[in-house]
Amino acid sequence: MISDTWHLFNKYMTITMRMPLWALFTLIQPLIWLLIFGALFGKFVQTGEQNYVDFMVPGILIMTVLFGSSWSGVSLLREISAGSVDRMLVAPVSRVAIVLSRVMHSAVQVLAQTLIILIVVWVMGSTISMNPINVVLALTVIFLLGVGFAALSNGFAIILQREEPLVMIGNLMTLPLMFFSSALVPTEFMPKWIQLIAMANPISYAVESVRAILTTPIDTMLFFKGFAIMLVFAFATLAWAVNAFKSLRD
Amino acid sequence: MTKLAIEVSKLTKIFSQNNKAIDDLDLKISEGEILSLLGPNGAGKSTTIRVLSTLSGFDEGKVLVDGIDVDTDPETVRQTIGVVAQQTGVDYFMTGRENLMIQGRLYKMKKGDILARITELSKYFELEKSIDRLVSTYSGGMRRKLDIATALIHRPKILYLDEPTLGLDIHSRKLLWKYIEELNRKFGLTILLTTHYLEEADSLSNHVAIINEGKIQIIGTPEELKSSIHGDSVVVSFETAGEKEKAYAEQLKQDGIAKETVWEGNNLHLYVEDGASSIPQIMEQASQHGLQVTTLSLARPTLDDVFLKYTGTSMVDNGEEEVEEWWHQWAGKGGGGNWKEWNEDEDGSGDGQDWKGNEWVNSDGSSKDDAPDADASEWGGNEWVNSDGTTKVDFKETASPATEETSEKQADWKGNEWVNKDGDQKGDWGDSPDWEGNEWVNKEGKPKDDWDADSKSNKS
Numbered sequence: 001m002i003s004d005t006w007h008l009f010n011k012y013m014t015i016t017m018r019m020p021l022w023a024l025f026t027l028i029q030p031l032i033w034l035l036i037f038g039a040l041f042g043k044f045v046q047t048g049e050q051n052y053v054d055f056m057v058p059g060i061l062i063m064t065v066l067f068g069s070s071w072s073g074v075s076l077l078r079e080i081s082a083g084s085v086d087r088m089l090v091a092p093v094s095r096v097a098i099v100l101s102r103v104m105h106s107a108v109q110v111l112a113q114t115l116i117i118l119i120v121v122w123v124m125g126s127t128i129s130m131n132p133i134n135v136v137l138a139l140t141v142i143f144l145l146g147v148g149f150a151a152l153s154n155g156f157a158i159i160l161q162r163e164e165p166l167v168m169i170g171n172l173m174t175l176p177l178m179f180f181s182s183a184l185v186p187t188e189f190m191p192k193w194i195q196l197i198a199m200a201n202p203i204s205y206a207v208e209s210v211r212a213i214l215t216t217p218i219d220t221m222l223f224f225k226g227f228a229i230m231l232v233f234a235f236a237t238l239a240w241a242v243n244a245f246k247s248l249r250d
Numbered sequence: 251m252t253k254l255a256i257e258v259s260k261l262t263k264i265f266s267q268n269n270k271a272i273d274d275l276d277l278k279i280s281e282g283e284i285l286s287l288l289g290p291n292g293a294g295k296s297t298t299i300r301v302l303s304t305l306s307g308f309d310e311g312k313v314l315v316d317g318i319d320v321d322t323d324p325e326t327v328r329q330t331i332g333v334v335a336q337q338t339g340v341d342y343f344m345t346g347r348e349n350l351m352i353q354g355r356l357y358k359m360k361k362g363d364i365l366a367r368i369t370e371l372s373k374y375f376e377l378e379k380s381i382d383r384l385v386s387t388y389s390g391g392m393r394r395k396l397d398i399a400t401a402l403i404h405r406p407k408i409l410y411l412d413e414p415t416l417g418l419d420i421h422s423r424k425l426l427w428k429y430i431e432e433l434n435r436k437f438g439l440t441i442l443l444t445t446h447y448l449e450e451a452d453s454l455s456n457h458v459a460i461i462n463e464g465k466i467q468i469i470g471t472p473e474e475l476k477s478s479i480h481g482d483s484v485v486v487s488f489e490t491a492g493e494k495e496k497a498y499a500e501q502l503k504q505d506g507i508a509k510e511t512v513w514e515g516n517n518l519h520l521y522v523e524d525g526a527s528s529i530p531q532i533m534e535q536a537s538q539h540g541l542q543v544t545t546l547s548l549a550r551p552t553l554d555d556v557f558l559k560y561t562g563t564s565m566v567d568n569g570e571e572e573v574e575e576w577w578h579q580w581a582g583k584g585g586g587g588n589w590k591e592w593n594e595d596e597d598g599s600g601d602g603q604d605w606k607g608n609e610w611v612n613s614d615g616s617s618k619d620d621a622p623d624a625d626a627s628e629w630g631g632n633e634w635v636n637s638d639g640t641t642k643v644d645f646k647e648t649a650s651p652a653t654e655e656t657s658e659k660q661a662d663w664k665g666n667e668w669v670n671k672d673g674d675q676k677g678d679w680g681d682s683p684d685w686e687g688n689e690w691v692n693k694e695g696k697p698k699d700d701w702d703a704d705s706k707s708n709k710s
Contacts, residue, residue, distance in 0.1 A: 003355075007352060007356065008352075010352075015341065019343075081337070082337055082339065083337030083339030084339050084341060086305060086333075086335050086337075087335070087340075087353070088356060089304075089305055090305060090331070091353065091404075092325050092328040092329055092358070093356040
């Protein structure tokens with residue numbers, strides 16, 4: 001299974017590296033949000049001692065993960081209709097590896113994107129921690145979240161079997177999850193009913209975990225709480241997607 | 251006794267309550283033979299291939315591939331088979347070599363073995379020059395060849411080909427037939443192929459199985475199937491197929507003039523002992539019934555007649571629809587009225603379904619117009635390509651019986667160009683919708699015969 005995953009992961013990376021510009025284009029939207037939201041809400045949102053841009057950076061990193069990995073299933077559907085998946089399935093390849101390689105590829109891609117955003121905001125003067133250990137820990141949470149959403153997208157792709165509803169679910173998944181979380185505003189700033197939704201939203205835990213390890217004051221307990229939740233989220237969604245893929249045999 | 255490569259007994263696959271994709275299907279294929287599954291759309295051909303290749307489950311029956319049960323040991327079956335599905339399945343943004351390499355890896359082959367196999371397969375399929383190019387630059391025929399090479403990377407004993415030549419031009423199709431035939435003859439590969447093309451089934455297969463509504467209707471060698479319809483085939487066409495016409499058909503059968511009658515739209519297919527002597531009786535009966543016969547034709551039975559008898563539809567009809575659709579596509583891209591004649595002339599068969607916007611290119615792929623000053627003698631390796639860059643095979647290699655005469659003629663033409671009646675040189679075919687009065691000229695500008703005349707002489 002590991003060797004199959006590695007070979008398929010390499011295949012997807014080779015294809016991505018043939019058109020790296022497309023991966024870079026996905027960075028534009030989060031950066032625009034950073035500029036616009038930073039300028040719009042900076043003066044109104046109370047974020048304690050932090051400046052608003054520092055507060056927002058973890059949220060923007062998580063947004064990049066959401067936008068990057070929630071569409072992974074679309075390319076799976078294209079591979080299915082092009083016959084590439086059948087070509088893999090007629091070979092004695094591990095079925096788990098087919099899903100795992102796609103999810104890993106998507107997660108690694110968003111990892112690279114978030115790293116670039118971190119460098120950009122650091123150059124722009126953000127005071128978030130760039131301590132390598134803190135950055136690696138934050139990227140671990142980001143990777144797990146990427147795995148989780150890519151797995152969800154692939155799982156939905158297999159169940160829905162069509163691109164249109166998948167895109168609809170992708171849209172429904174990304175923006176509401178962002179706004180019903182503490183990605184852009186602190187929970188205290190939200191009405192009570194949104195606070196309740198935010199508590200059940202995995203995005204909130206991912207954002208708070210990354211914020212706890214990248215912005216002062218560093219809160220390792222809060223980080224590990226989010227890390228543990230992301231670990232469970234990633235494994236649960238991955239198991240669900242693999243199970244859905246195994247039932248693909250018509 | 252020859253060992254069975256594939257043994258299917260009482261296979262049933264139910265998609266929904268009223269939809270049996272495969273219905274109690276029995277099929278035996280001996281080692282080293284080519285069997286074609288011939289059937290209309292929705293007959294169950296592809297579903298059968300999917301079951302046999304472990305891609306699909308089934309509800310009842312038993313399927314043994316190389317003696318291994320596909321239901322209980324699919325992993326071992328996968329090592330034994332190679333599958334070429336209808337969609338190409340190769341990755342367009344990878345090179346031919348990378349596609350073959352990843353497939354070899356998925357079969358757990360060692361890197362050295364895969365590399366040796368790639369060399370072997372690319373040589374066999376004449377892909378050496380393009381093996382390190384992205385597949386997105388390949389022509390349809392090259393992609394198909396790569397597809398088959400990918401399915402053969404792990405040296406399977408059995409090869410499934412699901413409509414392998416669908417969408418290919420006539421020449422690429424015939425070239426693939428050559429490879430398929432050789433794979434069977436030289437390397438002893440057992441091949442199960444599904445096809446829409448009667449000619450393909452007829453020329454390639456040891457046995458043909460006609461499948462309809464999930465059942466094998468009849469199986470035999472192409473000759474056995476054709477001779478199962480004794481005598482001649484007479485097709486009588488009417489403007490409508492009403493009660494009077496139906497009564498007329500019944501009467502012909504009762505009188506013993508026709509052994510069998512099959513309706514296909516407004517066409518009545520009659521199978522008679524001796525066509526020539528039956529025609530007067532057929533016409534006389536028609537006039538007695540007060541019927542006006544639109545057309546009448548007489549022929550020896552073909553596989554299409556066998557197909558019609560067992561499925562109630564004609565394969566030729568499907569082909570005609572494809573041609574019509576194709577011409578519509580072509581019409582939108584421009585072209586002159588002589589195109590069809592040229593097409594008939596080119597492939598010798600007159601159907602020319604897949605050719606659009608062809609032009610001359612020399613052996614290095616540059617178009618003729620790119621090298622107006624090239625010496626005539628350098629134009630040895632000309633090729634046809636269509637408007638999307640699909641390369642046709644070198645003219646000198648055109649060896650199919652239907653095109654031999656034409657090819658010899660065309661191979662003598664070195665340094666030809668298109669010019670219109672005013673002597674202006676033609677550019678890209680697809681961008682010139684208003685070309686009329688085209689002519690062949692050689693590089694000295696000496697005109698060739700009129701296009702129509704040329705076409706006719708070639709056909710003769």
